[in-house]
Amino acid sequence: MYRTKQDFITDWEASSLGTLDVLRAVTDDALTQAIVPGHNSLGWIGWHVTTALGYFTNLLGFRLSALKSLAQPAAAKAIADQYERYAREIADTAEQFTDAYLLEEVDVHGTMRPRGAVLRMMMDHQTHHRGQMTVLLRQAGLPVPGVMGPTKEQMDA
Secondary structure: OOOOHHHHHHHHHHHHHHHHHHHOOOOOHHHEEEEEOHHHHHHHHHHHHHHHHHHHHHOOOOOOOOOOOOOOOOHHHHHHHHHHHHHHHHHHHOOOOHHHHHEEEEEEOOEEHHHHHHHHHHHHHHHHHHHHHHHHHHHHOOOOOOOOOOEEEEHOO
């Protein structure tokens, strides 16, 4: 749970940049890559990570800019670009947070939770799916960015 504005901002800057690096590594040809047929694809997971930011911010009481469509874009760049816009909007809004704001409770489907806990849930959700995406990138034969340390490819270079 985040208790200070600066702790969230520091984590968000690093985490959102890492997620953007992963999204930028996806190619149009790899959008359909899934671990096995019938499972979520790179494109689906990337779009889910992007649109879920709106879900979490709505719980917090602020809205991100509207999408033209909820449908997953056909281009990997469009997914990454939309994620980048939303990440910037969250960073800009976080500048307005106060530490007291992070402790205020909001309704999360019938359970009251501090806003700082909802932000942590948002971060954990993103990290979980980013990990899935790195496996799918490797499976697709694409370079995997070193988000939380160097990858094997980076170590061998």
